[in-house]
Amino acid sequence: MLSIAHLENWIRKTMPKLQPLYDAAPYPLRNVLTSARGYVLTQMRYSPAFWRHLEELLEREKHSPEEMEEYQNDSLRRLISYVFHHVPFYRQLMLERNVRPRDIRSTKDLHRLPILGRETIRARWKEFLSDDESKGGTVRVFTSGTTGAGLPVVYDAPAVARNQAFSERQRIWAGVTPREWRITFLGSRIVPLNRSCPPFWAYNYLEKQILMSIFHLSPAYISHYLAFLATQCGKVLEGFPTVLSIVSHMARAAGASLPMKAVFTNGEPLSMQGREAMESAFAAKVYDSYGMTEWAGLIQECERGRFHVISDYGILEILDQHGQPVPSGQEGYLAWTGFINRRMPFIRYRIGDKGMWDQDQTCPCGRPFPLVSPTVTRDGDNLVLSDGRILSPRAINQVLKNKTSFKVCQLVQHDKETLEIRIVSGNGEAEKEAAIVKKDLDMLLMGQFHTFVQFAREPIQRASGKIPLIISAN
Numbered sequence: 001m002l003s004i005a006h007l008e009n010w011i012r013k014t015m016p017k018l019q020p021l022y023d024a025a026p027y028p029l030r031n032v033l034t035s036a037r038g039y040v041l042t043q044m045r046y047s048p049a050f051w052r053h054l055e056e057l058l059e060r061e062k063h064s065p066e067e068m069e070e071y072q073n074d075s076l077r078r079l080i081s082y083v084f085h086h087v088p089f090y091r092q093l094m095l096e097r098n099v100r101p102r103d104i105r106s107t108k109d110l111h112r113l114p115i116l117g118r119e120t121i122r123a124r125w126k127e128f129l130s131d132d133e134s135k136g137g138t139v140r141v142f143t144s145g146t147t148g149a150g151l152p153v154v155y156d157a158p159a160v161a162r163n164q165a166f167s168e169r170q171r172i173w174a175g176v177t178p179r180e181w182r183i184t185f186l187g188s189r190i191v192p193l194n195r196s197c198p199p200f201w202a203y204n205y206l207e208k209q210i211l212m213s214i215f216h217l218s219p220a221y222i223s224h225y226l227a228f229l230a231t232q233c234g235k236v237l238e239g240f241p242t243v244l245s246i247v248s249h250m251a252r253a254a255g256a257s258l259p260m261k262a263v264f265t266n267g268e269p270l271s272m273q274g275r276e277a278m279e280s281a282f283a284a285k286v287y288d289s290y291g292m293t294e295w296a297g298l299i300q301e302c303e304r305g306r307f308h309v310i311s312d313y314g315i316l317e318i319l320d321q322h323g324q325p326v327p328s329g330q331e332g333y334l335a336w337t338g339f340i341n342r343r344m345p346f347i348r349y350r351i352g353d354k355g356m357w358d359q360d361q362t363c364p365c366g367r368p369f370p371l372v373s374p375t376v377t378r379d380g381d382n383l384v385l386s387d388g389r390i391l392s393p394r395a396i397n398q399v400l401k402n403k404t405s406f407k408v409c410q411l412v413q414h415d416k417e418t419l420e421i422r423i424v425s426g427n428g429e430a431e432k433e434a435a436i437v438k439k440d441l442d443m444l445l446m447g448q449f450h451t452f453v454q455f456a457r458e459p460i461q462r463a464s465g466k467i468p469l470i471i472s473a474n
C-alpha cells in the first residue's frame with residue numbers, strides 16, 4: 001500500500017517538474033496546491049504518534065538531571081544494539097574494532113567508537129541506511145551543509161513525528177499552543193520568481209501556515225510585505241535568521257510596527273545584530289535553535305534566553321582536535337549521536353560547528369538539559385540584485401541542496417553584473433551538476449547577472465577559517 005512517506009518522497013522528487021505548472025496557476029489555485037502539499041507534511045508531522053511523543057517530552061522535561069542521564073544512557077544502549085544489528089557501516093566498524101553492544105553502556109564508553117566526519121558519510125552514505133525494512137517507506141532529503149557539499153539523508157514517517165514533537169515542545173516554552181497559525185519565511189518557492197506585484201505569499205490552510213516568499217524581498221516590494229504582516233500581528237513568526245534580519249531592517253527603516261507573538265529562527269547562525277533587529281521590529285522574543293537535516297542533534301533556546309542541549313534528542317560531545325573532551329568554558333568541536341532517526345543513524349558525528357559548555361550550568365527555567373553556547377558563525381554576504389532584491393545565503397542555498405558532487409560551491413560577485421559560480425569538485429558528476437546549478441541560478445536571478453562556472457582546487461577561505469557561500473569581491 002502507498003504510505004504517506006512514499007507519497008512525500010514522490011512529491012519531493014516530482015516537485016521541480018511541477019514548479020512551472022504551479023507558477024502558472026492563479027493565486028487561489030496556488031493556495032489550494034500549497035495546502036494539498038501541506039496536507040502530506042501535516043499527516044506525517046501531526047500523526048497520532050506525534051501527540052504521544054509530545055506528552056512524553058513534556059513529562060520528561062520535569063526529570064532531574066540524574067534521571068535524564070539515565071534516560072540518555074538507556075537510549076544509547078538501544079541505539080548501539082540497533083545499529084549493530086541493522087546498519088552495515090556500524091556493524092562492520094564494531095566487528096573490526098572488536099566492540100560489541102554490551103561494551104557501550106553509557107556516554108562514557110562512546111570513545112570506543114571513532115569520530116565520524118561528513119566526508120565519510122558522503123562517500124559511503126548507503127552503508128548508513130538501516131536494513132530494517134519498515135513498511136511505511138522512507139523519505140529522502142538533501143542537506144547542502146554550509147557551502148554546497150550535498151548529502152542525502154533518509155528518514156521515515158515516525159521520525160518526522162518525533163522530530164516535530166521536539167520543535168513543538170520549544171514552542172510551548174514560548175507560550176505557543178500546538179498548531180497555532182504561523183507565518184514562515186523559509187525556502188519554498190511559493191510565488192513565481194518573475195512576479196512583481198502582491199501577493200508574495202501563499203496559504204497552507206491545513207497546517208495553519210502562511211508561507212512568505214524569501215525571493216522577493218526588495219525595497220520596491222517591501223511595502224506590500226509590511227502591509228500584509230500588519231494584518232497578521234500577534235501571530236507566530238518563523239524563518240531563517242538572515243531572511244528575517246532583512247525583513248526587520250526594512251521594517252525598521254519604514255517605521256513599521258509589527259508586534260508578533262514569538263519569533264522562531266533556525267537553519268543558520270543568528271547574529272546579535274540580527275536578534276536585536278528582530279526583537280525590535282516584531283516586539284517579541286526570539287527563540288533560536290540549532291539543528292541539522294541529519295537530525296543527529298538539537299540545541300534550543302528557552303524562555304530565559306539560554307541554550308540547552310536537548311538530551312532526549314541526542315548526545316552532544318564537545319571535543320578538541322585530538323578528540324578529547326574539552327572542559328567547560330573552552331571551545332571545541334561538536335560531535336553528535338542522534339536518537340531519533342533510526343533509518344540513518346549517526347554516532348559521534350562531527351559536523352564542523354563549534355561550541356562550549358557553559359561554566360554556569362543553572363538555568364532559571366529549571367529544565368534538566370545542559371547549557372551550551374554554540375559559537376557557530378557563518379560568515380557570508382547577501383546577494384543584491386540590480387532590481388533591488390536581496391537574497392540571503394539561505395535563499396541561494398536552495399539551488400545547491402541536492403547537489404552531491406561538489407566539495408564546495410561558492411558564489412563570487414565580481415561587479416554589479418558578473419557572478420562566478422566557483423566549484424571545488426568532489427567527483428565526476430560535478431560538471432553536469434554545475435550546469436544545472438547555473439541554469440537554476442540564472443532562473444532565480446532572472447538574468448540580472450552574467451553567471452559563469454569556474455572550477456577551482458581550493459575554496460576561498462576567510463582569515464577566520466570560514467568558507468562563505470557568497471563573496472562580494474568589491
Ligand SMILES: [Zn+2]
Nearest residue numbers: 302306363365
Ligand atoms: Zn532554560
